[in-house]
Structures are given as C-alpha cells and as structure tokens.
Amino acid sequence: MKKENLLFALILLAFFGCQSKPSNELSLIIKFDGADPEKEYSIRLTSNYMVESSTKFKFGEGKTEHKVMVPLDAPKMFTLSGDFYKTFYGEPGQELVVQVDKEGDEFSYSYEGSGAHAMQALEEFASLEEEFEEQAAELDYGVYSMPWEEFSAGIDRVREQKEKVLLEADGVSQNFEQVMKADIWVDYVNQISSFQSYYNYRIKKEEDPEFESEILDSRYEKAFAFGTEALGSMSFSSMITGYVTKDASDLATEEVPWYSIPENWVTLYERTKEDSSVPTAFKEVMLGNYVSQLLMSLGVDGAWEIKEEFMNDYPESGETDIIKSLYASWEPLKQGKPAPDFTYSSIDNELVSLSDFKGKVVYIDVWATWCGPCIAEFPSMKKLKERLKDADDVVWLYVSIDDADVKEKWEKDVEKYEIQEGVNLFGGEGWETSITDLYKINGIPRYLLIDKDGMIHNAQAQRPSSGDLIYNEIQKLRGVSLEETLSMK
Known part of the structure; x- marks a missing residue:
C-alpha cells in the first residue's frame, strides 16, 4: 500500500472510529431541592396503551439531583410521577434538565439543555389553556x-x-x-x-x-x-x-x-x-x-x-x-385465568388480600377520591348491593389508588359516599399501586369480577350503572339460574 493511501486510511479510521453511534436515549436530569429521599419516582413510556418501558428511582438521602437515561427510539412523550405528575417531550440524543420548585401545594418547572425549547413551548400551551379554563372556574x-x-x-x-x-x-x-x-x-x-x-x-x-x-x-x-x-x-x-x-x-x-x-x-x-x-x-x-x-x-x-x-x-x-x-x-x-393476588391495608388498618375471599364472588371497584366518574357510580353501586343484600357469598371490594398523603380524606370519603358496608382497601401509591399493573388499569373507574374459585370472570366488568347487566352476571356466578334471577326482580 502506498504511503499516502495508508495515511488516508488511518485518517478515515480515526474519524469514523471517533464517531459515536446515534443515541437511542434521552438524558433526563431532575433537580428538586424538596425531594423526599424515600419517595419512589416512576418514568413511563406508553404506546397504544402498552407500557413500552418503566424506570423507577429514588433520590436517596441528602440528594437533590438524579439522572436517568430514558430509552427513546423516536420523538415521544413520557410521564414522570412521584411527588408530582408531569408529561415531558423528548427526542433521542437530547439532554433535558428539569428544575422542580414547590411552593405550598403548587409545583413549577424550568428547563435547560437541548430539549428545553420544546418543553418551554408546551408550558406556554398549558398556560393558555389554564387562562381559558379560569374563565369558567x-x-x-x-x-x-x-x-x-x-x-x-x-x-x-x-x-x-x-x-x-x-x-x-x-x-x-x-x-x-x-x-x-x-x-x-x-x-x-x-x-x-x-x-x-x-x-x-x-x-x-x-x-x-x-x-x-x-x-x-x-x-x-x-x-x-x-x-x-x-x-x-x-x-x-x-x-x-x-x-x-x-x-x-x-x-x-x-x-x-x-x-x-x-x-x-x-x-x-x-x-x-x-x-x-x-x-x-x-x-x-x-x-x-x-x-x-x-x-x-x-x-x-x-x-x-x-x-x-x-x-x-x-x-x-x-x-x-x-x-x-x-x-x-x-x-x-382472560376469563378462567387465576386472578392476580394483591394485599393492602383496610380501613381498619388490617392487611387484606384478594385471596382471602376465595369461595365467594368478588366484585372489585378500583377508584380514587379525585375521580368524579368513580364517585358518580356509587349511587348505582348502592342500588346493586341492595338488590343482593341477602347474598352472603358476594364481596364488595373497593380499592383506592390514591396517594399516601390523602389517606385521611379517603377515610372520610368512605363514610361520605356510604361505601363502608363493603371491604375498603387503600393502595397509597397512586398510579404505581400494584393493582394497576396486575390488571392493566390505565383509567378509572375500573371493575373486576372474580369467581368463587379465585379465577377471573371479567377483568373489564360492567359498571354498577349497567343495572341488570352486572346484576345478572353476578347472579350467574353465584349459581342462580336466569329464571330465578328474573323472578327476583
């Protein structure tokens, strides 16, 4: 090989050897002086209702900054939940530095890095929407x-x-x-x-x-x-x-x-x-x-x-x-699959598991104190329970996915909405409450119907407001024939 060709080859090798591969990650740096060192934060990317990836972390004692490499194969939105809930936009290869500030119960955000300009535009969008909404508060x-x-x-x-x-x-x-x-x-x-x-x-x-x-x-x-x-x-x-x-x-x-x-x-x-x-x-x-x-x-x-x-x-x-x-x-x-078990603290501060109710039909209501549509179903739930008041083989199980800091409000709301006759459990981890992953819950209210053998009958059961539809379904699981059910109406 000629000397000049060898030199040219070495230059090419040095040039391309130093080129990094296109990044499939976003560098996300969160700065939060008020961070709870033991609070678990979660970053989630979703697509078509599938969780593409989920990353959890804690700031740790004495730390106010945390860096996470978020996997991105294309420009995408993702969410960060913990003390606050925030949606971000990012692109592969970008860096986004987020400064979180808290005053009272309000959070504010500022941004640096190559992903900052997009987030600043989204913040302006949000402000415009809030101004309009305030007119009709x-x-x-x-x-x-x-x-x-x-x-x-x-x-x-x-x-x-x-x-x-x-x-x-x-x-x-x-x-x-x-x-x-x-x-x-x-x-x-x-x-x-x-x-x-x-x-x-x-x-x-x-x-x-x-x-x-x-x-x-x-x-x-x-x-x-x-x-x-x-x-x-x-x-x-x-x-x-x-x-x-x-x-x-x-x-x-x-x-x-x-x-x-x-x-x-x-x-x-x-x-x-x-x-x-x-x-x-x-x-x-x-x-x-x-x-x-x-x-x-x-x-x-x-x-x-x-x-x-x-x-x-x-x-x-x-x-x-x-x-x-x-x-x-x-x-x-799917119907007939074993119902994933979960354990939470009851309103009486006792640990209660779904598996404790094997041998009975369990109708599960997944809700939260901030969920208007959930609360709107409670009157219908009351009517449904009244129709089945003598059914001692049916358990009405309410699971709250509220955050831990609203437990006192949850306790008051259980009484306020007259659902204390059922079994009331408190998840305490918001959307990170385990039942949301176990049963693919991305929105509430959500209802689950479990048969007496502890098997899933319907992981997307009818709402209480469906009237006869859910009533007949529960009766069927109890072993009551349709003729008997119709005669009870």
Whole structure:
C-alpha cells in the first residue's frame, strides 16, 4: 500500500472510529431541592396503551439531583410521577434538565439543555389553556357549561395563540414542529368533541340551539387533512375515541348507557369501517387504534372478535404487530385465568388480600377520591348491593389508588359516599399501586369480577350503572339460574 493511501486510511479510521453511534436515549436530569429521599419516582413510556418501558428511582438521602437515561427510539412523550405528575417531550440524543420548585401545594418547572425549547413551548400551551379554563372556574362543568358561541370563540383564540407560540419558538426541532402543528388541531377537535358530550347531557335541562353536530364534523375534516402528521399527535388516541363514539348516544336505552352494552362497540367499529368521510390510509390506523382501545372498554375476551375482524381486514397493517403484542400482554387476564393476588391495608388498618375471599364472588371497584366518574357510580353501586343484600357469598371490594398523603380524606370519603358496608382497601401509591399493573388499569373507574374459585370472570366488568347487566352476571356466578334471577326482580 502506498504511503499516502495508508495515511488516508488511518485518517478515515480515526474519524469514523471517533464517531459515536446515534443515541437511542434521552438524558433526563431532575433537580428538586424538596425531594423526599424515600419517595419512589416512576418514568413511563406508553404506546397504544402498552407500557413500552418503566424506570423507577429514588433520590436517596441528602440528594437533590438524579439522572436517568430514558430509552427513546423516536420523538415521544413520557410521564414522570412521584411527588408530582408531569408529561415531558423528548427526542433521542437530547439532554433535558428539569428544575422542580414547590411552593405550598403548587409545583413549577424550568428547563435547560437541548430539549428545553420544546418543553418551554408546551408550558406556554398549558398556560393558555389554564387562562381559558379560569374563565369558567365557577361553572358546573367548567368551560363546557359555556354557551356554544362563547366556548367556540375561546377555543379558537387558544388555538390561534398556540400556533403563534409554535411559529415564534426558537430552537425546537422540525419533528416537534410537525407533530405540534397537527396536535394543536387534534386537541382543538377533542375540545369540541368534549363540548358535544356535555351538551348531550345538558340538553336534557336547557336548550342551546347554536350548537349543531355538523360543526364538529367540519373540524374533524380539518384534522384529517393533516394526514400522517396527525397520527403523531399526542392527542390522537383521544380524537379517535371522540370520532368513533360521537354518534353513540343513539345506541343508549333509558335504563342503560350505550357503553355498557358490548354489542354497541362492535356497531361503532362497523360504522367507522363504512364511513366514507375518513381517508382510506387514515382509517386503517384509526380502526387499529380503536381495536387497541377496546381492551380498556371490553377486556380481552369482549374485544377478541373485533380484533380478529381487523386483522382479517388489514393483514398487512403496521398496526397488526402492535395489536398482537398488546393482546398478548392481556392474555393473563382472560376469563378462567387465576386472578392476580394483591394485599393492602383496610380501613381498619388490617392487611387484606384478594385471596382471602376465595369461595365467594368478588366484585372489585378500583377508584380514587379525585375521580368524579368513580364517585358518580356509587349511587348505582348502592342500588346493586341492595338488590343482593341477602347474598352472603358476594364481596364488595373497593380499592383506592390514591396517594399516601390523602389517606385521611379517603377515610372520610368512605363514610361520605356510604361505601363502608363493603371491604375498603387503600393502595397509597397512586398510579404505581400494584393493582394497576396486575390488571392493566390505565383509567378509572375500573371493575373486576372474580369467581368463587379465585379465577377471573371479567377483568373489564360492567359498571354498577349497567343495572341488570352486572346484576345478572353476578347472579350467574353465584349459581342462580336466569329464571330465578328474573323472578327476583
């Protein structure tokens, strides 16, 4: 080899040998002077309702700073929970330094590093939303109690202000800009969808002729126009739910809300599948996402039929592998599988386990003191218990996933909402309470039905408000025939 060629080869080797491989991690540094050294913090990345990764840590005695390498294969959102709960945006190879400050019960955040600009933009977004919400702080349903004209003007203003913030933001990546342009519109559509949901409830009491469903349809068309950019939106899954269920109220009965009837979820899938207003490429992802979400509504057994239909309709879909993995992760929660055991402290400060009730039917209500929909179900639960007041082979088990610092409030709420007749357990670790992982709980209220052999009957059981549906299901597990059940009504 000629001397000059050898020299050139050595230069190339030195150059490329010093090049580091592209990082698949985000360097996250948390600084918090008020950190509890024994408090466990958790970083979670989720996708299509699957936990991609979960990292737990403690600051430790005398430490106010902690560094975590967060695995990221693409720009993503992730959450950090502990003393506070916060959502972050990050990209592979970035560094994000977060300074947490606490004054009273309020937390504030400031940022440094290459990921700081995106987080600063998100903080401005949050401030704009809070300013709008403060205008309706005294109304029963917040901004959703506003007349349509006032609400519409408000969300239009917030959307335009967000677009201005994004346009003027310095130092943010092109990835962030593309995702957020779509996200602003998707979130805007979600707001209108939420208004419609509350409107459908309020219309029973008052008229607001200014709002028509066609308004929402036109906004969805705008969101769809973003194409694949909308798919990367942080609010995409919520928009899917809103779109697929926007006309679901016509499936309800006077006695039972539409979502308590499993067949209605199938009907909504078929409607969306035939909906010509949804772009073809978009529809595939929309239906795939909906199939993933069905696990939260129907459980693995109830959603299985629609999952199979989607995989037959779209065998080459990029959603298929995600759905397969997601459903496989729920396999342990299928009917007839052993119910994962858990142990928590009761309201009488005794340790109580699910396995203590083997030989009885156990209806589990997973709730929290801050959860409005959970509390709204308590009157229906009271009626259900009254119908089964002589059933000494049924256990009503309430599991709170509140944080440890609200135990006193929990004790008062048990009495306030008249649920002390059941067995009340306190998890005390918020969303890190073990039952949330054991039973794939990503939202509450959540109900579980366990048979007398300690096996799962339904890991996504009907709500108390479903009336006869849950009553008949419990009676069946007790060994009471349908004829006997009907004669008891």
